[in-house]
Amino acid sequence: MKRGALDTFFKPITPKKVKYETTANASSHTSYPFPIPHLPISFKEQLGFVPAEEGVPMNDFLDLDLVYYQPYIPPAITAGLFEFLRQELPFYRVQYTITRFGKKTDINTPRFTTVFGIDDTCRFDQSGDIVDAQTGKKVEASKFKCEPRPIPQCLDELRKITEGTTGDTFNFCLVNYYADGKDSISYHSDNERFLGPNPTIASFTLGAKRDFLMKHKPIAPKEDETTLDPGQIKLPLASGDMVLMRGKTQSMWLHSIPKRAGVDANKGRINITFRKALVRGGTENYYQYNVGTGGVYRWDAKQEKMVLGEKQGAAKSIEAVKGEETT
Ligand SMILES: O=C(O)CCC(=O)C(=O)O
Numbered sequence: 001m002k003r004g005a006l007d008t009f010f011k012p013i014t015p016k017k018v019k020y021e022t023t024a025n026a027s028s029h030t031s032y033p034f035p036i037p038h039l040p041i042s043f044k045e046q047l048g049f050v051p052a053e054e055g056v057p058m059n060d061f062l063d064l065d066l067v068y069y070q071p072y073i074p075p076a077i078t079a080g081l082f083e084f085l086r087q088e089l090p091f092y093r094v095q096y097t098i099t100r101f102g103k104k105t106d107i108n109t110p111r112f113t114t115v116f117g118i119d120d121t122c123r124f125d126q127s128g129d130i131v132d133a134q135t136g137k138k139v140e141a142s143k144f145k146c147e148p149r150p151i152p153q154c155l156d157e158l159r160k161i162t163e164g165t166t167g168d169t170f171n172f173c174l175v176n177y178y179a180d181g182k183d184s185i186s187y188h189s190d191n192e193r194f195l196g197p198n199p200t201i202a203s204f205t206l207g208a209k210r211d212f213l214m215k216h217k218p219i220a221p222k223e224d225e226t227t228l229d230p231g232q233i234k235l236p237l238a239s240g241d242m243v244l245m246r247g248k249t250q251s252m253w254l255h256s257i258p259k260r261a262g263v264d265a266n267k268g269r270i271n272i273t274f275r276k277a278l279v280r281g282g283t284e285n286y287y288q289y290n291v292g293t294g295g296v297y298r299w300d301a302k303q304e305k306m307v308l309g310e311k312q313g314a315a316k317s318i319e320a321v322k323g324e325e326t327t
């Protein structure tokens, strides 16, 4: 064996170089388990060039109203933005109990989640206090069954440019982290009443490519004899892509990210969705199912996995009213 090869063999393993420069500024709030750094300047600059590709409308399927951006985020920053968000955001592995046919069932959410935002009846003022959206008067925290978190600057920059592209407004940011192919989200639609009719949802992918499956809700045969089920649609979401779901998409279609095996199945994927909740029930639902009451996880670059810390989650109640999925 050559000298050089031996040197390489015995060299201590150093963690992979971080792909972003850190900034001194961070978003802080009493509800955060730790401060969340602002978006690196170079990422912010690149976000000035969105969408990286024009969105392609997909509306020739029954009741479907989508715009598919492949990609939306400039490729120069997708890898760095993925590393940054995985490293700097707090994540949760939410567990809750549902009652199904009179029997209690424990649910383990099969992915990491986190959420920021507050419904349209309120907003955060300059000092981070919750105030009434109409009057500007302080709202007592005890009004909520959870502790709402303002959207940190790093995600708020993306929210603002998404609003600019879509013409819609958003007050919530939900983040999913799929550690590997075993993490998933089962078929569902985001059609909760607190989003109002025909909600618009912008959904981003960073990191590993995963299939996004869509299928129409069952069509009653009597409704219209000629209506054909459009079948299943598969969008192979890649890093930087954005899917804008509008119109009847949530009321008439279901979507999922199924588990997968194979070459890329050990790579992590981040999903970010921007949504608009109209009433307080939305705030409580989102914190209950995306922060919960368990400990906070943080990415450990040395161990290359999410590690459980000691701080507690924000939701005060774990008595679930609606089941989402099983593992
Ligand atoms: O990860 C995705 O692309 C989809 C996530 C999703 O459907 C949701 O959070 O409601």
Ligand SMILES: [Fe+2]
Pocket: 188, 189, 190, 255
């Ligand atoms: Fe969804």
